[in-house]
Amino acid sequence: MVVGEKYRSKNREQxxxxxxxxxxxxxxxxxxxxxxxxxxxxxxxGTICRGKEHHMSGEDNLFVPPRADCPECMxxxxxxxxxxxxxxxxxxxxxxxxxxxxxxxxxxxxxxxxEFPRYNNNYxxxxxxxxxxxxxxxxxxxxxxxxxxxxxxKFKEMPLEKIxxxxxxxxxxxxx
Ligand SMILES: [Zn+2]
Numbered sequence: 001m002v003v004g005e006k007y008r009s010k011n012r013e014q015x016x017x018x019x020x021x022x023x024x025x026x027x028x029x030x031x032x033x034x035x036x037x038x039x040x041x042x043x044x045x046g047t048i049c050r051g052k053e054h055h056m057s058g059e060d061n062l063f064v065p066p067r068a069d070c071p072e073c074m075x076x077x078x079x080x081x082x083x084x085x086x087x088x089x090x091x092x093x094x095x096x097x098x099x100x101x102x103x104x105x106x107x108x109x110x111x112x113x114x115e116f117p118r119y120n121n122n123y124x125x126x127x128x129x130x131x132x133x134x135x136x137x138x139x140x141x142x143x144x145x146x147x148x149x150x151x152x153x154k155f156k157e158m159p160l161e162k163i164x165x166x167x168x169x170x171x172x173x174x175x176x
Contacts, residue, residue, distance in 0.1 A: 031068030034080055039167040042155040044084040046116075046124060047077040055120070062119035064126045065165070071123075083116060083153075088173070090149045091115035091125055095142070102166065110145065112170060128153075129169045137171045150174045 029036045038045040046064035051073040055061055061070060064083065069076050091113040096103070103109055106129075114126040130151065133139045137154075152173040156166070 031076075032066045035066045036163050037160070038082075039155060039165070040158060040160045040163050042084075043082055044153045044168065045080050046083055048079050048081050048119070049073055049075070049077055050079065051075065057120045057122060059120035062116055062121065062124045064114070064116065064124040067123065087117055088151050088153065088170070089115045089117060090130065090145070090147055090151055091121070092147055093130065093145060110142065112151070114151070114170065128165075131169055131171050134171045138174060140172050 032047075035045050044064075045066065046062050047066040047068070048063070049055070049061040049070035049072070051070065052058055052060050054070075054073045056072065061072065062081075063070075063077065066080070067077065093110055093112045096109045096111055097107055099107060099109060110130040110132065112128055112130045114124075114128055115121050116124055130145070131154075132142055132145065134154070150173040151170040154169055154171055156169070158164075158167045
C-alpha cells in the first residue's frame with residue numbers, strides 16, 4: 001500500500017502524479033575545513049593553542065577534532081599540526097551491537113576514544129572506529145583490546161565532495 005493510501009477519499013477523484021525531485025546541498029566545513037581536506041588527503045590534523053599560561057592544565061591544548069577557537073583563551077586558532085605519525089593510543093573503548101544505518105553491516109563495531117599522550121588531551125578525545133582485523137595490518141582478537149594500546153589512523157578513499165568523519169578509522173599499531 002502506498003503511504004497515505006488509507007486516508008485517500010473513496011468518493012472523489014484524485015489525480016496523483018510522480019516526478020523526479022532533486023536537491024543540491026551546499027555544505028560548508030567552515031573554519032575547520034583543513035581537517036576534512038586532510039582526511040581526503042589521508043592526513044590527520046588537529047589545531048593547537050600555545051597559550052598555556054591561560055590554560056587550566058598549564059599545557060598547550062590540542063584539539064582533535066579541531067576547534068577554530070580556544071575556549072580557554074577565547075582566541076582564533078591559527079596553528080594546525082599533523083598527527084598521523086604521533087604516539088596515538090586507545091583511551092577507552094566500547095562495543096556497539098546496534099547503530100545508525102551507515103554501520104549496520106559492520107556490527108559488532110568497536111568504538112574508541114583516541115588519545116594523544118604527548119599533548120594535553122582535555123579537548124582531544126576523538127571518537128572513531130577501531131578495526132581489529134584489517135587486511136595487511138597487525139590483527140588482534142577483540143578480547144585482547146586494551147586501554148592504552150597503540151593505534152594508527154587509516155583513511156578510506158572518499159571524494160572531497162562526499163568526505164565526512166567516517167573516512168577516518170584506526171587499526172592496532174603494536175602492543176602497548
Ligand atoms: Zn588557549
